[in-house]
Every structure is written in structure tokens, then in C-alpha cells.
Amino acid sequence: MKLQREFYDRNTLIVAKDLLGKYLVRNFEEIRFVGKIVEVEGYCGPHDLACHASRGKTKRCEVMFGTPGYAYVYITYGLYNMLNFVTEGMGYPAAVLIRALEPIERLSKMKENRRGDDIKNLCSGPGKLTQALMITREHNGIDVTKDEIFVEDKGSGHFEIVTTPRIGIDYAKEYKNKPWRFYIKGSEFISIK
């Protein structure tokens, strides 16, 4: 069952936790990639100094200000694509960063896209999973309730959630310690423990 707009149109941290255990589907021509979401982070509105929108509405981050259920994809460090899903109401800039996936379908093609073929290293980081699934900033602003990229609820099994501060945002002052990163306890496929 594909997640609909209402799923994303809620508090960012709730959406973030709810995305754990769901299945990210990426269709590219005749290829269908599937990965289980095992790690996410929430970026929560204009006051969150780690959120791009905290510096106002710019061309890069304007998608975050729009309708929930759209993809916000941008490039960091000049070379890595980062995949986010826009959350909360129209006009409120917030999103969930997808940080890691457990590869489920089309591992062969993911390995071609990445270097090395250790399955634990295919999608275990935000820059890695976009490379494996061929997601680029061309996808910025696409509707993730459509067919190219979407999330499916296959009835996730039971798991525990681990909560930690977010990664790589030392500049965010008092926001750098907010416990807004979530991952599935015991997963072998997360970026760091």
C-alpha cells in the first residue's frame, strides 16, 4: 500500500519514526529498486538551525516550503545527492532525510552503481543510497505519491527505535544535540552506530 499525502502531512518527527520499516521504491525504466528504510533524520522548520530553511526561503530549499509528500533532493559537498521527503503543512518548511536503507530488490544493479559489492555498504548513508538507486537533484520537487519514487507500507515487523542526535551538523548550535535521528535497533544497514 502506497503512502498517501496525509501520511506526510503530520509532525515531522512522527513522520520520521513512522517511515522506519517502510519500503522505498524507485522505478527507473524497467528497473524497480526496493530498500527498507532503516535510518532517518527530521529537519524541523524555520527555527531549526540545522534545517536549510532556517536561513529563509531560497531557490535551493523552496520545495520544503511547499506541499508535503514531495521530494527535496539537493547536493552536498559538491557531489552527493541527499533525499528528503517534505512534511507538515503547506508553507511550513520541514522534511525527513532518508539516511540508510536495507537493500531488498535489485541488489545486482545497486552494486553496479556503487563501488565494491558488500551489501552492508550499498545504501548505508544518505549519499550512498542515492547513488545506488540513481536518485539525483533531477528528482527535486517530484511528487512521491506518484510512481517514480514512493514509499510502500508492507506491514513492518516489530522493532525497537533508537534515538540519537543528528549527524554532521556541528554548526547548528543548540540544535545540534536535538535527538532527531532515528534508526532501527540492531540493523546492520545503518550509517553509524
Add this chain to the structure above:
DNA sequence: CAAGAGATCATCT
């Protein structure tokens, strides 16, 4: 295995 540095450029000041 851990730590450190380099890659590399769009975006914002």
C-alpha cells in the same frame, strides 16, 4: 581497525 585528509561545486554572503 581507527583516524585523517582530499575530493569538488552549488549555494549563499
Add this chain to the structure above:
DNA sequence: GATGATCTCTTGA
């Protein structure tokens, strides 16, 4: 002109 919501490779033990 500076700075990253990162990754990979190299080094050294």
C-alpha cells in the same frame, strides 16, 4: 570567497 545534512582512500599500528 567560504562552507558544507558525505564518502573514500590512505596511512599507521
